[in-house]
Amino acid sequence: MPNTWVPLPTDSGYGIDNLPYGVFTTDHEPDRPRVGVAIGDFVLDAGAAARAVGAPLDVLDAPSLTALMAAGRATWRGVRASVTTWLTDPSRRASVEPHLIPRRDVVLRLPFEPADYVDFYASEHHASNLGRIFRPGTEPLSPNWKHLPIGYHGRAGTVVVSHTPIVRPSGQRKAPTDAVPSFGPTRRLDIEAEVGFVVGAGSELGTPVGLDGFADHVFGVCLLNDWSARDIQAWEYVPLGPFLGKSFATSVSPWIVPLEALDAARVAPPARDVEPLPYLDDRAAEPWGLDLSMEVRLNGHVISRPPFASMYWTAAQQLAHMTVNGASLRPGDLFASGTVSGPEVGERGALIEITWNGENPLKLPDGSSRTYLEDGDEVTITATAPGPNGTRIGFGEVSGRIVAAR
């Protein structure tokens, strides 16, 4: 890949090999959302740049990413090649440079309009830990867990962009020792550090998308925090699954990293101990494990480093499963990996696992300790992945601060 003429800070995660997409506004024009591409410490106003080089593009000159996402993989590749040229060819610099805006001067918006949101449960370590905590005395993994990627639909309408304040939700809570439930603010507000996959190209009702259709349908990847109220969830989730314990807010990072930027991050998934059915069998396919290094910070202190490469089920398997019954896809469909937890305590992606449902409080360097989140706490999840030639692909961050219950 040629070098960009844009000055890059050392170790920028937004080099020329990344070029993630987002939607931004400026203080001058707060009501004019536009498509942006991150490069170094700048945001490229992509539609304006296309016009400036004499190649206007409808999919970039738009208030959202929907048109680009829906256009499909050939367009994604073509647009990415164009943006790369604009940012590397010195002869384009004079035209393009006026459309670079310092990132500190833009407001990053929700990068896409979520259509359906599905949350999976693909970390064997996380699912085993939750099984032990929620269903003590039984097998931690349900019998189906290694036969299919367990998932459920979440609330698309409460997907919010990073830095949206998270209001502590209220609901019904009932400890096993309580005779009846009580109503009030959750006492067990938690995070789930996840990776989100954003569908671009839709599919027809009745037609499954196989393992080999993954890159044709998935536009890109973001970070996701599936905020969870554990006491509400524990009381409500039998028999139809999580509902209000999750539906109050799900935060996503503002930059969507194109799948093409993750070629160097692809790794083989872990060995599976159960033979997958043919539609999930990826042993002969190109691997879709992804070697993302994630970091979870609570009030600035690193509390976990979840290893995404340890996930039992890949996103390609999840997409194949989600559509094998003929369910159609729409541009903006979002599906998330499930909490990313590695085998070590320092690799767990949720407080319920880190503190073992509050039994082992987490000590922070400032002298305080936590079982679950307190009002005012801020949680930030970041990640990077290997890029070409020793570079790193940055995912930026998804961050949120807890606000007291209303």
Next chain:
Amino acid sequence: MPNTWVPLPTDSGYGIDNLPYGVFTTDHEPDRPRVGVAIGDFVLDAGAAARAVGAPLDVLDAPSLTALMAAGRATWRGVRASVTTWLTDPSRRASVEPHLIPRRDVVLRLPFEPADYVDFYASEHHASNLGRIFRPGTEPLSPNWKHLPIGYHGRAGTVVVSHTPIVRPSGQRKAPTDAVPSFGPTRRLDIEAEVGFVVGAGSELGTPVGLDGFADHVFGVCLLNDWSARDIQAWEYVPLGPFLGKSFATSVSPWIVPLEALDAARVAPPARDVEPLPYLDDRAAEPWGLDLSMEVRLNGHVISRPPFASMYWTAAQQLAHMTVNGASLRPGDLFASGTVSGPEVGERGALIEITWNGENPLKLPDGSSRTYLEDGDEVTITATAPGPNGTRIGFGEVSGRIVAAR
């Protein structure tokens, strides 16, 4: 209510007291969806009628119901009053009549763009029956059932309009006696006869909608068939709930009956044996039980008459519960009652209950019998409710025919 000048067939469910909204196209203009209102055997082209009487209305002159739905209750009332005047005042007849199209000449489309879809589980009879079938030897109702309206998110992208063919889904099925799951077309394809509630006016993230906000947010009511693959569902649903067993298709009726048309149908809900928490306590509120008489037909034969008035939880309680954690509403949010089953066998809204998971096959008058649905079977759900002065409010029908697995 004055009489309409439109000729009405005897016992029309689409009298002047109903005026349900839909979206239609004509053979002449298949690419121009428009807002329609049903009256007798006609569809009123509502936008054209508004223009013809010299009162053009943006919310009616639109390709979808979204603008009208989002506009809120005062607009809903105003528009309904206007349409009533157009169809009753003889002096408007000359202007309005040219915009009545025989219903057989229009194609009815999906009446709204579903935002989030939530499916509840509010019939005590249905939940008890399913508990006995899916979890024999345990209490049929989970301990939370009478404390909160159990619900979960379904797939909004596969909500389809009545008469859309239903492709038999494939997936993983595992009988308790099988060692491992197998893959193939569902052998236990079922229906769920339900009532759907369509949200018009949205709400702010972080702000619950209480019981008394129901009529301010809910635009209208439709019929819904939550097609279910029971073998896929039984294997997948522990611990995170139904997913592929439901997500392949959900059919809705094309006419949305305005909430205002159901004043005469409101009845007190059944007595509850558990005292509800204050946010669900409707004992001092106006009742939102609804006396809908439903009918389920299989290949033309009536197989069940579910009584909607028997539902334990009302739609107003469901809305209050769904938002009590601060989850926001969007125009087009759809929430369904859950399968409507009364106490009698002839009142059950799903084949799994009618045939007791296939143990007692259903004999049809044509000499055939059914445990679950066969390819080519057609299921139609209809309903009416009491209107003013002894009239009936018709909901039309939601119908679907099973197509062989691909």
